[in-house]
Amino acid sequence: MAKVALVTGASRGIGRATAEAFARAGYQVAANYCRSKEQIEQFSAQMEREGCAVIPVQADVSDPEQVERMVQAVQQQFGHIDVLVCNAGIARQGLLTDFSPADWRQMMAVNLDGTFYCCRSVLPGMIRRQSGCIITTSSIWGITGASCEVPYSAAKAGIIGLTRALAKEVGPSGIRVNCIAPGVIDTEMNGNLTPEVMAQLREETPLGTIGTPKQVADLALYLAGEGASFLTGQVISPNGGFLI
Ligand code: NAP
DSSP states (O other), X not given: OOOEEEESSOXXXXXXXXXXXXXXXXXXXXXEESSOHHHHHHXXXXXXXXXXXXXXXXXXXXXXXXXXXXXXXXXHHHSOOSEEEEOOOOOOOOOGGGOOHHHHHHHHIIIIIHXXXXXXXXXXXXXXXXXXXXXXXXXXXXXXXXXXXXXXXHHHHHHHHHHHHHHHHHGGGTEEEEEEOOOSBSSGGGTTSOHHHHHHHHHTSTTSSOBOHHHHHHHHHHHHSGGGTTOOSOEEOOSTTSOO
């Protein structure tokens, strides 16, 4: 029986590459999106033409009821969920003093609360089956902190804490929980960075390049597989040596 993966934020960037990698590896993939219906439908149709199963599922991950409905629908359609990849996220730059309490709440709601809601909804099924794998998404800024990205850094640091604590809690139920903390990856999220800033980031990276969504997706696929069966509670950072 094909394994089932739910990937959040799969309409573009790292999430889309992750959904594609899992689908090409033979998983049935539920690809979550929030607003980008047209993009996800095009992606799903393209994967179907190639004989891969990628089913779009809409939900705003910052809304626990929408997340619960999404997880129930995926479980009804596929029977169960083997792998959850919590990838959906938002970022915003600015001085801390320029962030309103509502801006702060939004940053936490999508990045951190969204991860909590998705884990909370998939776990009962995984615990019943005594098997499952959860991959969360932090950032190098969640490890080191970034100037002018304090709310994002705080949310992403929270995801690391959630990952480590949850790995301890659900390890005895046969469920592994690991965190990917990417360095700078070529996606729309970095579309607002100037060419000069991107060039500087490349220069500061020992491997001399920024990362691709596929490089992060391949790591997620590895973490979900047999080769990573003794890995849990870990934070792994594909960053080209930016943080050593
Ligand atoms: P991206 O290109 O901006 O894509 C973000 C994805 O998240 C989209 O599919 C978007 O879907 C989805 N999303 C946003 N808000 C959502 C919500 N409320 N509910 C459900 N989905 C939502 O970002 P990316 O660069 O691929 O980043 C993916 C993850 O990696 C994020 O968690 C990000 O923080 C993390 N990360 C990225 C980098 C980087 O350099 N790119 C580095 C470190 C960590 P819709 O368009 O449908 O709303």
